Structure formats: structure tokens, C-alpha cells
Amino acid sequence: MNVAIAAPPSAAARHSRRRKRRSKTALVTICFGVGAIYFIPLVWVLSMSVRSAREILEPGLIPQSFNPENYGDAWERYELGKLFKNTGIVTAGTVLLGVALSVTAAYGFSLVKSRFGEFAFTVLLLGLMVPPAAVIIPFFIGMRELGLYDSLLAVVLAETVFVLPLGVLILRAYIESIPKDLSDAARIDGASEWSVFARIVFPLILPAAATVALFMFLSAWNGFLLPLVLLRDPNKTTLTVGLSQFSGQFGSFEWHLVAAASAIAVVPVLLVFYLARRYYVQGLAAGALKQ
Amino acid sequence: MLLFIVILLVPVVAVIVLGFSGWTGFDLQQIRWEGARNYWELTKDSFFLAAFRHTVVLIAATALLMNALGLAAAMVVNSRVRGSEFLRIAMFLPLGLSPIITAVIWQRMLGPFGIVNEALGWFGISPVDFFGQPRMAFIALIAAYVWQYAGYNMLLYYAALQSLPTERVEAAAVDGASKWGQFRHVVLPYLRPVVAVVVILNLIGGWKIFDIVYVLTGGGPNRATDVLATYLYEQSFTFSNVGYASAIATIIIGLAVVSSLTRRAVAGSDTA
Numbered sequence: 007m008n009v010a011i012a013a014p015p016s017a018a019a020r021h022s023r024r025r026k027r028r029s030k031t032a033l034v035t036i037c038f039g040v041g042a043i044y045f046i047p048l049v050w051v052l053s054m055s056v057r058s059a060r061e062i063l064e065p066g067l068i069p070q071s072f073n074p075e076n077y078g079d080a081w082e083r084y085e086l087g088k089l090f091k092n093t094g095i096v097t098a099g100t101v102l103l104g105v106a107l108s109v110t111a112a113y114g115f116s117l118v119k120s121r122f123g124e125f126a127f128t129v130l131l132l133g134l135m136v137p138p139a140a141v142i143i144p145f146f147i148g149m150r151e152l153g154l155y156d157s158l159l160a161v162v163l164a165e166t167v168f169v170l171p172l173g174v175l176i177l178r179a180y181i182e183s184i185p186k187d188l189s190d191a192a193r194i195d196g197a198s199e200w201s202v203f204a205r206i207v208f209p210l211i212l213p214a215a216a217t218v219a220l221f222m223f224l225s226a227w228n229g230f231l232l233p234l235v236l237l238r239d240p241n242k243t244t245l246t247v248g249l250s251q252f253s254g255q256f257g258s259f260e261w262h263l264v265a266a267a268s269a270i271a272v273v274p275v276l277l278v279f280y281l282a283r284r285y286y287v288q289g290l291a292a293g294a295l296k297q
Numbered sequence: 298m299l300l301f302i303v304i305l306l307v308p309v310v311a312v313i314v315l316g317f318s319g320w321t322g323f324d325l326q327q328i329r330w331e332g333a334r335n336y337w338e339l340t341k342d343s344f345f346l347a348a349f350r351h352t353v354v355l356i357a358a359t360a361l362l363m364n365a366l367g368l369a370a371a372m373v374v375n376s377r378v379r380g381s382e383f384l385r386i387a388m389f390l391p392l393g394l395s396p397i398i399t400a401v402i403w404q405r406m407l408g409p410f411g412i413v414n415e416a417l418g419w420f421g422i423s424p425v426d427f428f429g430q431p432r433m434a435f436i437a438l439i440a441a442y443v444w445q446y447a448g449y450n451m452l453l454y455y456a457a458l459q460s461l462p463t464e465r466v467e468a469a470a471v472d473g474a475s476k477w478g479q480f481r482h483v484v485l486p487y488l489r490p491v492v493a494v495v496v497i498l499n500l501i502g503g504w505k506i507f508d509i510v511y512v513l514t515g516g517g518p519n520r521a522t523d524v525l526a527t528y529l530y531e532q533s534f535t536f537s538n539v540g541y542a543s544a545i546a547t548i549i550i551g552l553a554v555v556s557s558l559t560r561r562a563v564a565g566s567d568t569a
Contacts, residue, residue, distance in 0.1 A: 144311035
């Protein structure tokens with residue numbers, strides 16, 4: 007190695023610098039190339055969504071005509087307002103209930119250290135592993151026996167159960183990283199257990215709660231199996247179930263409208279996802295790598 | 298906490314118990330207990346065995362591609378060349394999509410008038426019927442799945458690369474190791490435990506595959522892409538074979554739990 011350092015800038019060194027620059031250009035090309043390929047499905051749908059009915063069989067990524075009225079047509083034709091409302095109710099309910107339950111449960115887990123608590127935590131980890139499809143039958147039967155079948159409440163409750171384990175896991179880890187001295191000091195000053203939680207712990211865990219809320223939002227908004235199984239009334243369907251149905255029914259000859267509907271369904275979630283990406287990455291690191 | 302145990306544990310126990318019943322039709326009066334008969338039937342059910350095989354193939358193929366692509370992309374993003382942010386966002390966005398949307402889009406993209414067949418045409422390849430032939434339908438599923446989830450692996454590897462000791466890489470570079478040598482002998486050994494964890498996470502996620510298959514191929518053509526979860530769904534909600542479906546569900550739970558325990562064992566032995 008000494009030889010290489012001691013030698014003056016030679017032809018070989020210049021050559022290697024040039025090679026370095028060339029490999030860098032190659033990397034940049036790969037970045038933009040692969041990134042562009044990755045964007046094709048989304049760009050293609052957007053392109054289809056503004057085409058005329060005749061043009062949907064035409065090739066290419068660039069539409070020949072521009073028909074933004076497709077969006078209004080799709081909204082009316084597939085009653086997207088209704089689907090949006092139902093999906094919104096399910097998502098809001100799941101996020102509110104899920105965050106409330108996972109914050110209190112995580113705080114409980116961190117306060118009470120008992121063998122029973124450890125067992126409950128193991129059950130929680132089991133909840134992370136079990137695929138929703140595998141326990142859909144008891145959910146279906148249970149909701150029916152409770153008289154909740156075909157109600158949005160059933161979907162909210164079921165979605166909450168599936169998002170809860172990850173929420174508790176992330177929040178518990180976060181709460182345990184808060185120095186105990188803080189809450190102990192407050193207790194010595196005579197603060198009640200509730201005010202310790204409300205005034206000290208809760209404000210500190212807000213970033214983690216945001217991460218948890220984001221995961222719950224995504225999972226409820228994008229959920230498919232639970233609304234598919236737990237709802238029957240077409241007036242209560244959610245966006246994903248509705249889209250899968252009319253894509254199958256009309257997709258071949260109304261693809262411009264189905265594409266517009268897909269774009270409408272995708273935009274809010276991608277916007278939230280993009281803006282909150284920091285929280286997603288944090289949650290991923292906390293949830294996936296440090297279980 | 299008691300509430301937790303009830304709502305999380307009861308469904309799992311219920312499925313396992315129902316797996317021993319000959320229940321059909323969701324009518325609580327008609328439960329009959331038949332011991333392990335469902336499992337005996339499953340060993341002879343060629344549709345179930347095929348669904349199991351398809352699930353394994355799908356998991357193996359997607360995990361391989363997602364790890365290769367995810368790791369490569371993470372290395373590129375970590376090098377911070379111009380455009381790496383673009384690549385990161387491009388791979389990240391599909392993670393926020395519903396698998397249903399992915400399936401709806403890919404179904405058209407791979408269809409007779411889709412952009413994929415158009416692109417194949419440029420190379421003089423005649424249009425491919427992606428959903429009419431078993432092998433092609435598999436490729437369609439793998440492509441859509443990898444498109445959606447490779448970003449997940451990229452993010453995990455990227456997170457791991459943040460704590461890569463750069464002195465070690467620099468030392469190797471000073472010693473005259475090529476880029477590939479640095480990757481092969483310094484970065485890869487460092488990431489090995491992370492790779493193990495990510496592969497197992499993919500495995501756990503893989504047993505859950507339902508939405509994308511249900512909408513993209515519907516398990517077709519002629520059951521060629523049926524997976525465990527879609528077969529379970531069909532048995533329970535199309536044929537109302539609740540007991541039989543519960544036995545399938547128990548097997549899925551078993552596979553998922555075993556995969557997770559492997560993950561914990563791996564995480565325990567190495568520090569990941």
C-alpha cells in the first residue's frame with residue numbers, strides 16, 4: 007500500500023480517477039433509471055385516468071387527449087363519496103381507538119412488571135405473527151354473535167385488534183427509554199398517577215404516538231380482508247373492496263374511469279405517507295429491527 | 298391486559314379448536330367434533346398441497362428478489378450520489394399503497410393493452426397472456442409483489458448501513474480493495490445478521506399474502522397461483538367448510554409462529 011501512496015500522481019492514478027467518475031455516472035444513471043421504472047405504474051394510471059374511452063387501448067405513457075372530467079364521472083358512477091365516507095369512518099375510528107388503547111396499554115406494561123404482564127406481552131408478540139386471514143373465521147362468527155356483522159363498527163374493532171400489537175410494541179419501547187427520574191420526581195411532588203401520565207409521559211411520547219397513528223392509518227385505509235368479510239351491504243363498503251369489485255366488473259371497457267377512481271383513492275394516502283415518511287421509517291426501525 | 302389476552306388469544310385458540318370440527322355452514326347448532334380428520338384430509342387434498350407449494354415458491358422468489366434489489370438500492374442510496382433521493386422516494390411510495398390498488402394497476406399493465414406488452418413489442422416479442430398461463434401468472438404476482446414491497450427491504454438495509462463503521466470500509470479502500478471487494482469482505486459480513494432478520498421478516502410477511510393474489514390472479518388460471526390464504530378464504534366463505542378452513546388456518550398460524558421464533562433465535566445469537 008505504501009507504494010501507491012508514495013508514488014506521484016501518475017497516469018495510473020489519473021486513470022483510476024476517470025474510472026471513478028465513470029462509475030459514478032453509471033450509479034446516477036441507475037438511480038434515475040430504476041426510479042423511473044418504479045414510477046411507471048403510477049404515471050401510467052394517471053395517464054389512463056385523463057384519456058377518452060376510445061384512447062384507453064392506445065399505447066404509450068403520454069395521453070393524446072386530456073379529459074379531467076373523468077374524475078367527476080368516476081366519482082359519480084362508482085359513488086366514491088360514499089366509499090370515501092365509509093373508509094374515513096373506519097380509518098378515523100381505528101386510529102383513535104387504536105392509539106388510545108395502545109398508549110394506555112403500553113404505559114400499563116411499562117409500569118407493572120409482573121409475571122402476568124410478561125405473559126400478556128408474549129401474547130402480544132403472538133398477535134404480531136398471526137396473519138389476519140388465519141383468524142378471520144372467529145372474527146366473523148364473533149361479530150355475528152355480537153350482532154355487529156355488517157356494521158362499520160365491526161370493521162373498526164377488528165382492524166384495531168390487528169394494529170394494536172405493533173402499536174403497543176413501539177410505544178412500550180419508547181416509554182421505557184424515558185428516564186424514570188422524571189416521573190419519579192413528579193410523584194414525589196405529589197402528582198397523581200394520572201397527572202404523571204397526562205403531564206409528563208404523554209407529551210414525551212407524542213412522536214412515537216404519531217408513528218403508531220400513521221401505521222394504523224395505513225393499515226385501516228388500505229385494509230381489504232376485514233371489510234370484505236365483515237360487511238355485506240354495498241352502502242357500507244370501503245374503497246379497497248369497492249375498487250376491487252368495479253375493477254373486475256368494468257375494468258376492461260371503462261379503464262379510464264377505474265384509473266381515475268384509483269388515482270382518487272391513492273392521492274390522499276400517498277400524500278399523508280409522503281409527508282409523514284420520517285415517522286414511518288422510525289416505526290420500521292423500532293418495530294421490525296428491535297422486537 | 299386481561300382484555301388483550303382475551304381479544305388476541307381467543308381467536309387463535311378458537312381457530313385451533315375449530316380445526317378439529319367437521320363444521321359446515323356457520324350454524325352454531327351443527328358443530329360436530331371429528332378429531333384430526335381435517336388434517337388427514339388435508340394431506341390428501343391436492344388443491345391444498347398445491348396452494349402450499351405455490352406459497353413457498355412465491356415467498357422464495359420474492360424474498361430473493363426483494364433482498365437483492367433492496368440491498369443494492371440501499372447501497373446506492375447510502376452512497377448519496379445525485380438521484381439517490383429520487384430512487385429512495387420511488388421505492389418508498391408503493392409501501393403506502395393498498396395491495397388492492399397495486400393489483401388493479403398491474404392487472405391492466407400486464408393485460409393485452411397494457412404497457413408491458415407494448416414494451417415487449419418494441420423488442421419484437423409477441424404479446425404475452427400473463428393471466429392465462431400458470432408460469433406467467435406467477436411472474437405477474439412476483440413482479441407486483443416485489444414492486445410494492447422491495448422498498449421495505451431497502452429501508453431496513455439503509456437503516457442498518459447508517460451504523461456501518463466507515464473506518465473499516467476506508468481501511469479496506471486504503472489497502473487497495475476494489476469497490477466490490479469492500480462490499481464483499483467488509484459490508485456484507487457486517488450486514489449478515491441484518492440479512493438474516495430481513496429474510497425472516499419477508500418470510501413472516503409472505504405467509505400473509507392474500508390481497509394481491511385475490512385481486513390480481515384470483516388464484517388462477519385454474520388454481521395455478523392459489524396460495525394458502527386464498528384457499529382458506531374459498532373454503533370458508535365460498536364453501537362454508539368452517540372446520541376444514543380452520544385446520545388450514547391453524548397450519549398458517551403454525552408456519553408464521555415458527556418463522557417468528559426462528560427470527561428471535563437469530564436475533565438472539567447475533568446482535569441485530
